[in-house]
Amino acid sequence: MAMLHTVNKSVFERSTLDSCISMAKAGSSILLIEDGVVSAIAGTAAADRISKAMENISFYVLGPDLRARGMSEDRVIDGIKVVDYEGYVDLTTEHDNIQSWL
């Protein structure tokens, strides 16, 4: 059973993403939204941690939220897929259930 986790908090400000990563099962997905999108940027203090988690979890980031914060798609860590709102909806339908981390 594959779960979709959404995380809307910055990895630099809250421990939410780290908790999510520690409890997300292999084969599940994490979608970064709202302030959570800054966690997807390459070359940050958190990037290595996220790259490691990507070995068995699929990562996605919401493009409109990235662009609102002045971050272009080319700054995202390699392997994290940028999705729009339609992609967000697709992810919700493709997974068995959703956990919205707040």
Added chain:
Amino acid sequence: MADVKKFMYVNRKAPYGTIYALESLEVVLIGAAFDQDVSLAFVDDGVYQLTKDQDTTGVGIKNFSKTYSALGDYEVSKIYVDQESLDERGLTLDDLQHLVWEDEDDDWAEKDSIRVLSRAEMADLFEEQDVVLSF
């Protein structure tokens, strides 16, 4: 002028995810009418407030980032950014808007508003303040 106090607004949150960034900016602009010694600090995720090329068309929220460039006209010319916060986020000064003010004591020369400080310098600056407002 009598009773001029040193006010510092400390911004620590990314824009749009919460209302803090916009609220801070509004308070700064309102407060600018009171002829106080104002400075702004951008620390932690607050540095994302100053990124250039913000595009909010996809999220349906008003892009208020252009307003930071008006701060100079309100005589808010001291904008401090924490170097360590930039480094931690893979950002450089080039990722931020170029904010300027005009110095009336120097033939209205256009000068940079943003100064990048170390944590230690930022800490010293906090200590100098009469009033610190945190957002």
